[in-house]
Amino acid sequence: MTHGAPRAERLTADLARMVAIPSVNPFAEPPGPGHREEEMAQDLVAHLDALGLETGRRDVAPGRPNVWGRLRGTGQGPTVLLAAHLDTVGTEGYPDAHAPRIAEGRVTGRGACDMKAAIACYLEVVRLLQEGDRHLPGDLLIAGLCDEEDQMIGSRDWGSHGPAADFAIVGEPTGLAICPAHKGQLCTVIRTEGVATHSSRPELGVNAVEHMAQVIVAFADLDAALQSDGPAHPLCGHGRFSMNVIRGGTIASAIPATCALEVDRRFLPGESPEAILADYEARLEALSDRLPDLRATVSAPTLLSGALDTPQTSPLVQALVHATAAVTGSPARVGAFPGATDAPNLGCPAVICGPGHLEQAHSCDEWVAVEQMEKATQIYLASILDLMGQS
Ligand SMILES: [Zn+2]
Structure with missing residues (x-):
C-alpha cells in the first residue's frame, strides 16, 4: 500500500x-x-x-x-x-x-x-x-x-x-x-591584564584597555585574510572572524587592570580549532615583541561546535x-x-x-x-x- x-x-x-x-x-x-x-x-x-x-x-x-x-x-x-x-x-x-x-x-x-x-x-x-x-x-x-x-x-x-x-x-x-x-563555531575570550593606578599618574600603571586596542589592531586583518586564504569549501566558502563583545575598566578615573574581548571564529570542515587558537597565540606573541609589558591570554573555548x-x-x-x-x-x-x-x-x-x-x-x-x-x-x-x- x-x-x-x-x-x-x-x-x-x-x-x-x-x-x-x-x-x-x-x-x-x-x-x-x-x-x-x-x-x-x-x-x-x-x-x-x-x-x-x-x-x-x-x-x-x-x-x-x-x-x-x-x-x-x-x-x-x-x-x-x-x-x-x-x-x-x-x-x-x-x-x-x-x-x-x-x-x-x-x-x-x-x-x-x-x-x-x-x-x-x-x-x-x-x-x-x-x-x-x-x-x-x-x-x-x-x-x-x-x-x-x-x-x-x-x-x-x-x-x-x-x-x-x-x-x-x-x-x-x-x-x-x-x-x-x-561551518563550525569557536568562541573564545582574549584578556589583557594591566596594573591599576590613579589616572592622574598613568605612567605608574599598565592600561589593559589601551593594550586591548593594540590587540584589536593585531586581529583587524584576520577576517579579510580568511577570505583570500586557500581554496573555498564548495558549499561553505571561507572561514569568518569577528570581535563582538568587549569589557574593561571600572571607573573613568582609574587605569584599568583588565579587559576582555569575546571573539567568534566560524571555521571550515577540516580546520582544526587547535590550529586556530595557535594562530591567536602567535598574533599575541608577535604583538608582545613590540609591547614588552603586554600580558594577553586566550581562553579555552567558551563555545565550540563542529x-x-x-x-x-x-x-x-x-x-x-x-x-x-x-x-x-x-x-x-x-x-x-x-x-x-x-x-x-x-x-x-x-x-x-x-x-x-x-x-x-x-x-x-x-x-x-x-x-x-x-x-x-x-x-x-x-x-x-x-x-x-x-x-
Ligand atoms: Zn534551531
Missing part, C-alpha cells in the same frame, strides 16, 4: 500545542518556569508512545533530557534518525510568544519554525506510515534533543550514548533546501535531492546551512533540511507556513523509503 497525504489540521494542532509549551533554553541558569524543555520532552514521548513507538529517555543534565521513539523495522534495513531540538531562544520583546496563532496558512509563535514544526512533521510521518500499512525494513528513530541553542549538550550526549543511527535528518528551517554542510560536511554523494543527500524534486516539482537547492547545528554531533552522516525560514527563526515574529510542513513531511517520508530501498 502507498501512503496518504499529510493532513494540515494534524500538523497545525501538534505544532500549536508545542508552541504553547515555553521551552526556552535556560542558558547558564538551572531550568525553571519558562524553561520547560522537560515538558516538551514529555509531550513528545507521550505522543510517540500513543503511536506505539518504543520510547526512551536519557537525562543529560537535571531536568534536561533527550528523548526518542523507535518505530521498529521488520528486517535488516538502515536506521534513519529524524532529530530536532526541544529548546528555543528567549522571548524578550516578543509579546504572546507562547500563544500560538493559526491564520493565513501559518502557525505563529516562538519555536514555530525553529524547530517545533519539524517535530510535528516527524509525528505525521509516523502516522502516514501506519495508516498506509507501510512496514519499513529498518528502524525509524525520532529524537528530541535538549540545549541546541546553547552548548548542544543534548546532541553531544546523543553522539556518545544515544541510540545509534545510520543516517540523520535534522529539520532546522532551511526553506526545504538541503544542507549537508556548515563543522558538518556530509558528502553530496552520500545516499542520504541523494535521497533528499530526489525526494525534494519529486515533492516540490523543481530541482532541489543544495547549500551550506548558515549557522551551527546539532547535526555534526549525532554520530552518523547528517543533513539539515526542514520547513520554515531562518529569517523568522529567533525573530519576534516567528512563523512557519503550513504548506512547508506538508512538503517537509512528504520529503522526509520519501527519503526514508528511498534509504530503506522501498521507493
Whole structure:
C-alpha cells in the first residue's frame, strides 16, 4: 500500500500545542518556569508512545533530557534518525510568544519554525506510515534533543550514548533546501591584564584597555585574510572572524587592570580549532615583541561546535535531492546551512533540511507556513523509503 497525504489540521494542532509549551533554553541558569524543555520532552514521548513507538529517555543534565521513539523495522534495513531540538531562544520583546496563532496558512509563535514544526512533521510521518500499512525494513528513530541553542549538550550526549543511527535528518528551517554542510563555531575570550593606578599618574600603571586596542589592531586583518586564504569549501566558502563583545575598566578615573574581548571564529570542515587558537597565540606573541609589558591570554573555548560536511554523494543527500524534486516539482537547492547545528554531533552522516525560514527563526515574529510542513513531511517520508530501498 502507498501512503496518504499529510493532513494540515494534524500538523497545525501538534505544532500549536508545542508552541504553547515555553521551552526556552535556560542558558547558564538551572531550568525553571519558562524553561520547560522537560515538558516538551514529555509531550513528545507521550505522543510517540500513543503511536506505539518504543520510547526512551536519557537525562543529560537535571531536568534536561533527550528523548526518542523507535518505530521498529521488520528486517535488516538502515536506521534513519529524524532529530530536532526541544529548546528555543528567549522571548524578550516578543509579546504572546507562547500563544500560538493559526491564520493565513501559518502557525505563529516562538519555536514555530525553529524547530517545533519539524517535530510535528516527524509525528505525521509516523502516522502516514501506519495508516498506509507501510512496514519499513529498518528502524525509524525520532529524537528530541535538549540545549541546541546553547552548548548542544543534548546532541553531544546523543553522539556518545544515544541510540545509534545510520543516517540523520535534522529539520532546522532551511526553506526545504538541503544542507549537508556548515561551518563550525569557536568562541573564545582574549584578556589583557594591566596594573591599576590613579589616572592622574598613568605612567605608574599598565592600561589593559589601551593594550586591548593594540590587540584589536593585531586581529583587524584576520577576517579579510580568511577570505583570500586557500581554496573555498564548495558549499561553505571561507572561514569568518569577528570581535563582538568587549569589557574593561571600572571607573573613568582609574587605569584599568583588565579587559576582555569575546571573539567568534566560524571555521571550515577540516580546520582544526587547535590550529586556530595557535594562530591567536602567535598574533599575541608577535604583538608582545613590540609591547614588552603586554600580558594577553586566550581562553579555552567558551563555545565550540563542529563543522558538518556530509558528502553530496552520500545516499542520504541523494535521497533528499530526489525526494525534494519529486515533492516540490523543481530541482532541489543544495547549500551550506548558515549557522551551527546539532547535526555534526549525532554520530552518523547528517543533513539539515526542514520547513520554515531562518529569517523568522529567533525573530519576534516567528512563523512557519503550513504548506512547508506538508512538503517537509512528504520529503522526509520519501527519503526514508528511498534509504530503506522501498521507493
Ligand atoms: Zn534551531
